Amino acid sequence: MNIQALRTAAFKAAGMSLSQSLGRRRLISTVSPRLSKAYDYDGKTKVSIFNTETDMGLMITGYSQYGFRLNNNMVLIGPITVFPRSVLSWNINSFDDINEESLSLFPTLEPKIDVLIIGIGDQNPTPNLTKRIIKFMKKYKTNVEVLRTEQACATFNFLNAEGRMVACALIPPLHISYNENDVLQTKLKQKQLYETD
Template sequence: MQSVRRLQSFLRPPAARSLYSSIVHRSSAYDGDGKTTLSILNLEAESGLLINSYSQVGFRLNNNMVVLGPMAIFPRTVFSWNVASYEDINEESLSLFSVLEPKIDILVVGIGDQPMTPALNKRIIEYMRKYRINVEVLSTEQACATFNFLNSEGRVVAGALIPPVSLRVNEDDVMRTQVAKRQVYELEEN
């Protein structure tokens, strides 16, 4: 049993691991048709590529791939995107998304943590409108969540994401880090 727990610790991210073990390893009194179940989408391979996390240097995907710098992500493929900042987003850098087959339904653009400017937003929307592609211009944090949601729904979506310059840390992040550290020490003791 101990080797199974150790193996599970390598297969799942720390936050999901504790949730997963509490769901899977508890027996319940009710096993009927109306039983509520929970699926963690980022752990399911058939849901395509999803973004697990981002940092100032890049992104980590649900298949444990790390993409350094800006990326163009699709339901099953990811590329490096050759832009240095949101100021480099123009018709040339967006041209990749207009020539794809099958045509994407929506492009989710994550501009890092920079404030959105109406001129940039308008320029991107007008260019993509020529190709009948809907666009959402968001912060990278919101763009990652939006891409994951649309991709898990089976939509033909693409993401054009730039890592943020700075990261916000909240109480939940601090708590998750502390829980993860405790779990590492508990595994070492066993």
């Protein structure tokens, strides 16, 4: 079995064709001949996507300029705060509104959170904002990460999957960047992908 045939088998096992894999990283770079037998049997490939498993707590599966989608298919509009098992609306309009008052909920939580992740939209965190937030949360011995919303969502999902006591305060980004893979996945979901001859 040659490498091209192994790739085709790997993509088929993952539920996609080679044409659907455009824009993705290679799943298999090289395969030794003794490992090629692993793809000949059913049930050998298993993919687990954490952010769709609701028993692991709430996770963020998507975001837009308007709000966020969670792994329980709940869609939330505007800025939100996400905890391992609950969600609240966050009453701010932009990252300029982040101050001691807008962060006052987090130090009062029981059990105490280990990490607060703040997603400030699609802008890079400014040193002034970051220092102000860290100084306030340091009084309460809470670690803080100030990130772009995309990075904040991924960090929250990772820490929540590990079972950490984490909270995330998110502002929807003003601009969304996408790549060819995002467009392809959207078309596949909407079943509007054209077949080629």
